[in-house]
Amino acid sequence: MSSSHVLALDAMGGDNAPDMVVSGANVARVRYPNLQFRLFGNAEKLEKLLRRFPKLAQVATVVASDTVVGASDKPSVALRQGRRSSMRLAIDDVQEGKASGIVSAGNTGALMAMSKIVLRTLPGVHRPAIASMFPTTRGESVMLDLGANIECDANNLVQFAIMGAAFARSVQGVRRPTVGLLNVGSEESKGHEEIKRAADILRASELPLDFHGFVEGNDIAEGTVDVVVTDGFTGNIALKTAEGTANMYSTFLRATFRRSVFSKLGYWMAKPALLALKRRFDPRRYNGGMFLGVNGIAVKSHGGTDALGYANAIGFAFDMMTQGFNEHVISDLARLSGGAADAAKAAAQ
């Protein structure tokens, strides 16, 4: 069994861990019959849970860990005090080559800090970024960074563009992804210096992506581009703003159907269609914050998700592992620096 089919799970991370994690792994087991799991956490609890899922038990190994990283622990504290935690040992497992990816529904900051320290970054990557998929009018897109880097320079944004496009190519199967830089206007003169410089570099480079130029906030949900690139501050706020707006809308919609006997009847008539709409926006479908740029595969699941959502996070890790995501990033980054060297050479002549 190749390690590209072994996934380390931080079984103690998440609101309903370890039950949710083990049930999620059991859902993923059916979808990915070649996948094997290494479950890190309280051995007694995990063994007991596995007795409920005998088929999962056949492809899962329990690895005992003593402690758990707290949901509100600072990353620096988790790094110092969490060396024997389920999260850390699962990441160590990837570093040691026993697994090729890790999924955790635990503390995001700690997971990113540990992944960076233990796995380090891919050759050429300055800073890893968090990416996530989201529904759009046209289908699905990916956005990064969602909060790993509060301040970014032009080169960080260019690398995010490359990593986001590599994700769209390898995992989503988009042959030549369109990439947009999130800005306050689409004209070239708009925005701050770093974003303009990033646009200049992307425009001049020869990469396996179509640089669309600047996109605005409304372009996110419209699906104007396959990959939306921004700094971690803006990306985090944009993503949560979109989630909040969608929640408000569905809250009001539910209240609307409760307004009268007629609207209640209307709801029952339209129920199958409305449930299809609900499934379309189901946050569990998009559950997975991919840590792009670390030397290994690391995916963060929402802490409050259920088994189905967790299985989807496992699916993202599986796809990145088996579709050669990291190899794409390495070769595209080399292409960029090669192109930059050529440009410098041409300029010097």
Add this chain to the structure above:
Amino acid sequence: MSSSHVLALDAMGGDNAPDMVVSGANVARVRYPNLQFRLFGNAEKLEKLLRRFPKLAQVATVVASDTVVGASDKPSVALRQGRRSSMRLAIDDVQEGKASGIVSAGNTGALMAMSKIVLRTLPGVHRPAIASMFPTTRGESVMLDLGANIECDANNLVQFAIMGAAFARSVQGVRRPTVGLLNVGSEESKGHEEIKRAADILRASELPLDFHGFVEGNDIAEGTVDVVVTDGFTGNIALKTAEGTANMYSTFLRATFRRSVFSKLGYWMAKPALLALKRRFDPRRYNGGMFLGVNGIAVKSHGGTDALGYANAIGFAFDMMTQGFNEHVISDLARLSGGAADAAKAAAQ
């Protein structure tokens, strides 16, 4: 007639100007019987339009202007070449005291540049900001800056907080508005330096507002605070992201009801309730970008709105004019600098 009841309208700004502007003024005339209008633009066209609205003609004066600021003109070009434009002459009117506010559905950048140059800022204000109201789960809130200032320091953010709270108090009638700084987390350690310093200043100050601390993107639609404060880059992207998400949701909802005979029937049963929902989110209700901090009242209407939306933008200007918005800002800013002086004195002892 006091000038606080005279409004200058850039009758040539907007997609369907001047028809939309004159029709909008006619809607506002009914709502605000004391309001008088000075319409800037093509005199022939405006006189002709006013013949359709004899009651509006009684409270409106046409002021001829030669040119129109183009929708895509750069602010610097508009400033140099637009001295005889409807937009500029309307702003000059406010500066000369003939009107106490201006509404325009024209070029936002040009309107802000001209307002700053001609009207200047209120005493103590470093930089004006663009604010807008938006619907939330709990009611309505106001957010600023929405794009006037791409980069902001801590003092800018503090002033935006004061201006936003003064708007909520004077125009929305919120006795003691809650104010939140938009950030990537609610813990004090989150975010960049400027936002942390702004929080420190607001926490230490004695102002007629309740400083809530940091809020996140999802808090915008949840209505966690009355006033959301952020820099113009983030605010512009957050606002457009929310608009885009709401549009996507209603696009899918429309498609959902068209799925089957049953869902179509369901739509007809629930139609009154669904129309109430639609009205709740009607962008025309929130049409008005208030330029807070300029020495005068300036409100930007969406270019693509209709008479009803334009009348709402006029309503915001009217409320700011008559509810003493600018006086609130001046006295609150004085209070802040007084408080800061006291704090410095205390520290020196």
